[in-house]
Amino acid sequence: MSGKMTFGRFFRENAVIIIFIxxxxxxxxxSGLSLTYIVQELITRMGRNxxxxxxxxxxxxxxxxxxFGMTLGAMAxxxxxxxxxxxxxxxxxxxxxxxxxxxxxxxxxxxxxxxVLNMAKGREMVTGFILAYFMDGVYQFFVLYLMGSAVPVKSxxxxxxxxxxxxxxxxxxxxxxxLDNLLMVKVGPFSIPxxxxxxxxxxxLFIVWFKKTKLGQDMRAVGHxxxxxxxxxxxxxxxxxxxxxxxxxxxxxxxxxxxxxMGNMATYNAHTQTAFFAVAAILVGGASVxxxxxxxxxxxxxxxxxxFIVTPNAGQKVFGQAQIxxxxxxxxxxxxxxxSLVLYAWxxxxxxxxxxxxxxxxxxxxxxxxxxx
Amino acid sequence: MRSxxxxxxxxxxxxxxxxxxxVLLFFAAPLVQVxxxxxxxxxxxxFGQNAIFVLALVPMIQSGCGLNFGLSLxxxxxxxxxxxxxxxxxxxxxxxxxxxxxxxxxxxxxGGAYGKxxxxxKGEEMTIAMYVGFxxxxxxxxxxxxxxxxxxxxxxxxxxxxxxTTISVERYWLHILNDFLAIRIGDSxxxxxxxxxxxxxxxFFMWLFLRAKTGTAMTAVGSNPDYARAGGISVDKMxxxxxxxxxxxxxxGIIVYEQSFGFIQLYGAxxxxxxxxxxxxxxxxxxxNKASMVNVLVGTFLxxxxxxxxxxxxxxxxxxxxxxxxxLIVSNGIIIYALTRKTKVTK
Numbered sequence: 001m002s003g004k005m006t007f008g009r010f011f012r013e014n015a016v017i018i019i020f021i022x023x024x025x026x027x028x029x030x031s032g033l034s035l036t037y038i039v040q041e042l043i044t045r046m047g048r049n050x051x052x053x054x055x056x057x058x059x060x061x062x063x064x065x066x067x068f069g070m071t072l073g074a075m076a077x078x079x080x081x082x083x084x085x086x087x088x089x090x091x092x093x094x095x096x097x098x099x100x101x102x103x104x105x106x107x108x109x110x111x112x113x114x115x116v117l118n119m120a121k122g123r124e125m126v127t128g129f130i131l132a133y134f135m136d137g138v139y140q141f142f143v144l145y146l147m148g149s150a151v152p153v154k155s156x157x158x159x160x161x162x163x164x165x166x167x168x169x170x171x172x173x174x175x176x177x178x179l180d181n182l183l184m185v186k187v188g189p190f191s192i193p194x195x196x197x198x199x200x201x202x203x204x205l206f207i208v209w210f211k212k213t214k215l216g217q218d219m220r221a222v223g224h225x226x227x228x229x230x231x232x233x234x235x236x237x238x239x240x241x242x243x244x245x246x247x248x249x250x251x252x253x254x255x256x257x258x259x260x261x262m263g264n265m266a267t268y269n270a271h272t273q274t275a276f277f278a279v280a281a282i283l284v285g286g287a288s289v290x291x292x293x294x295x296x297x298x299x300x301x302x303x304x305x306x307x308f309i310v311t312p313n314a315g316q317k318v319f320g321q322a323q324i325x326x327x328x329x330x331x332x333x334x335x336x337x338x339x340s341l342v343l344y345a346w347x348x349x350x351x352x353x354x355x356x357x358x359x360x361x362x363x364x365x366x367x368x369x370x371x372x373x
Numbered sequence: 374m375r376s377x378x379x380x381x382x383x384x385x386x387x388x389x390x391x392x393x394x395x396v397l398l399f400f401a402a403p404l405v406q407v408x409x410x411x412x413x414x415x416x417x418x419x420f421g422q423n424a425i426f427v428l429a430l431v432p433m434i435q436s437g438c439g440l441n442f443g444l445s446l447x448x449x450x451x452x453x454x455x456x457x458x459x460x461x462x463x464x465x466x467x468x469x470x471x472x473x474x475x476x477x478x479x480x481x482x483x484g485g486a487y488g489k490x491x492x493x494x495k496g497e498e499m500t501i502a503m504y505v506g507f508x509x510x511x512x513x514x515x516x517x518x519x520x521x522x523x524x525x526x527x528x529x530x531x532x533x534x535x536x537x538t539t540i541s542v543e544r545y546w547l548h549i550l551n552d553f554l555a556i557r558i559g560d561s562x563x564x565x566x567x568x569x570x571x572x573x574x575x576x577f578f579m580w581l582f583l584r585a586k587t588g589t590a591m592t593a594v595g596s597n598p599d600y601a602r603a604g605g606i607s608v609d610k611m612x613x614x615x616x617x618x619x620x621x622x623x624x625x626g627i628i629v630y631e632q633s634f635g636f637i638q639l640y641g642a643x644x645x646x647x648x649x650x651x652x653x654x655x656x657x658x659x660x661x662n663k664a665s666m667v668n669v670l671v672g673t674f675l676x677x678x679x680x681x682x683x684x685x686x687x688x689x690x691x692x693x694x695x696x697x698x699x700x701l702i703v704s705n706g707i708i709i710y711a712l713t714r715k716t717k718v719t720k
Contacts, residue, residue: 065500120712125500126499126500126712127709127712127713129500129503130705131705131709133701133705134701134702134705134708134709136701136705137698137699137700137702137705138702140698140701141695141698141702144698145695145698319518321535327511327514327515328515330507330514331508331511331514334507334510335508335512337504337508338501338504338505338507341494341497341500341504342490342493342494342501345494345495345497346493346494349493
């Protein structure tokens with residue numbers, strides 16, 4: 001590999017990040033938001049979203065691409081929270097209860113997801129995406145019809161007036177920001193939810209440690225080449241299932257953290273955007289389908305949310321319609337996922353071709369330039 | 374006995390279950406005071422509304438591009454055509470066919486670019502198509518607000534600009550196909566002859582096309598690209614052609630849908646449409662890399678039958694609206710089933 005880093009190449013490898021910085025910088029001025037406000041919002045959103053984005057890392061290491069099936073974990077979390085509210089368990093106790101109650105469910109859902117994805121090797125991402133839609137149906141069936149009828153949920157505050165099914169919006173007052181307020185530190189004009197950040201830091205340490213374990217190494221081997229891993233005695237399918245299970249459980253905990261910060265929960269919609277925002281964030285941060293690091297996660301969360309903070313106001317000011325900013329947000333989110341996937345697929349094809357032509361040239365003219373990278 | 378088992382495996386359990394479930398619904402309908410005649414009328418109507426979308430998936434499946442999760446691009450082209458035809462004040466048959474003509478350049482443009490893109494990302498088409506489709510839907514959402522449409526029937530009355538979320542086509546080309554030679558029996562049964570004829574003609578032309586030179590080459594590219602290239606077929610060109618045709622049919626599909634449904638739906642509406650079409654063709658027996666006209670017609674009929682019958686029968690029986698849940702589970706379940714099946718053709 002040549003050490004030369006030309007401008008063109010630098011741009012190509014960081015195209016997504018560069019485009020994001022430019023759009024955000026352009027939008028700050030017309031948005032009319034103060035820098036203090038933007039930074040405070042960013043701190044809040046980092047505490048809220050980082051955990052969910054970190055949940056994506058392990059499946060990427062295991063070569064399964066972006067885990068769109070993480071939505072399953074989010075659904076488990078919401079069921080846990082519904083029970084916490086039902087039994088009226090407040091504060092951090094409520095959060096701990098929600099996590100403990102939903103973890104077995106998340107493990108079970110992750111196991112199913114892993115099995116399904118193993119049956120669809122090579123198209124994990126699209127399958128995971130559809131699986132999330134499918135499970136959305138099951139979730140709705142469970143929450144809208146079984147809760148309160150077959151599943152004992154008593155609290156009239158959360159049941160629909162017909163006697164069964166959970167209301168559209170749940171008030172999470174009992175656990176609202178209980179993690180954030182556990183250790184809120186004021187630094188100048190900013191308040192920092194240290195406890196939330198400590199949880200995120202703990203997860204980062206876990207991931208760094210996990211990568212060094214035997215299982216973590218196996219996972220990377222599977223991600224690198226399934227056949228080689230298989231012939232060296234690594235149980236490929238099992239390792240992939242474990243990666244998805246861990247990711248689903250982390251997504252579940254992440255969703256609890258996310259919702260305690262939001263303070264209320266759209267019972268039937270809160271989980272639908274989870275994977276979309278997390279995937280967009282990690283891709284904006286420079287990750288690809290096959291490669292991701294902790295840095296990608298945090299860069300991505302900052303960049304994506306900086307843009308999300310400023311665009312609605314900028315849309316309002318420039319076009320006179322806040323709706324445009326909202327659509328623009330969605331367009332950018334989906335667009336960036338598409339763009340990163342395209343760039344990655346394109347680049348890996350080019351590299352494959354480059355390597356092949358390099359081989360060919362070496363056989364005919366050994367002195368010819370352009371050997372495999 | 375073995376041959377029966379073979380037939381069952383070939384057809385697939387999910388399809389058999391859905392088929393019998395639908396039959397059961399038709400038998401159960403009279404018991405819960407749902408008119409079977411009206412139900413049949415609905416099913417035929419919705420079959421015609423949606424069949425073109427499902428047909429649009431065939432070329433890309435055949436050329437090896439997989440399921441067209443980016444069908445929304447074609448739908449957006451169709452929406453442009455439909456709104457433009459109202460903007461210039463076309464009505465009646467001229468309005469309907471005018472909309473198709475006006476949509477065509479956009480469909481060719483979008484399809485061409487989209488096809489070129491998919492050629493660069495072979496093997497990852499489906500995920501990328503999905504996100505390209507989503508991004509395009511929201512890009513066009515911004516455009517619906519900004520484009521200088523002026524027809525009073527379409528823009529927000531208050532601001533005088535920006536298109537409405539739903540636009541009625543009643544004064545332009547409502548039921549232009551449905552009412553053509555329509556057969557009425559009693560009050561509740563209307564057979565939309567024109568619409569069904571249109572679908573039939575489209576399916577027939579697709580059938581012919583797949584047997585013509587270009588169509589055969591396309592199928593060859595789909596079943597074995599290397600072999601096709603060795604035979605002197607340009608793989609990329611065939612794939613692009615298939616994407617353009619698919620996008621164009623998506624555009625025609627939405628216009629046919631609108632003339633029957635009565636409204637043009639803009640903004641977020643096209644997002645979910647590709648999924649319904651994909652579920653339908655898969656229920657009909659297509660796989661990720663093989664589809665036929667029978668798959669299209671049977672699949673659309675079964676899927677739309679299910680969507681029509683479940684709400685009416687189950688709601689009357691249980692007094693609650695489970696249709697959304699049933700729709701989510703059935704349509705996505707069948708897509709997962711198709712994606713997880715081992716493909717018999719080795720790639």
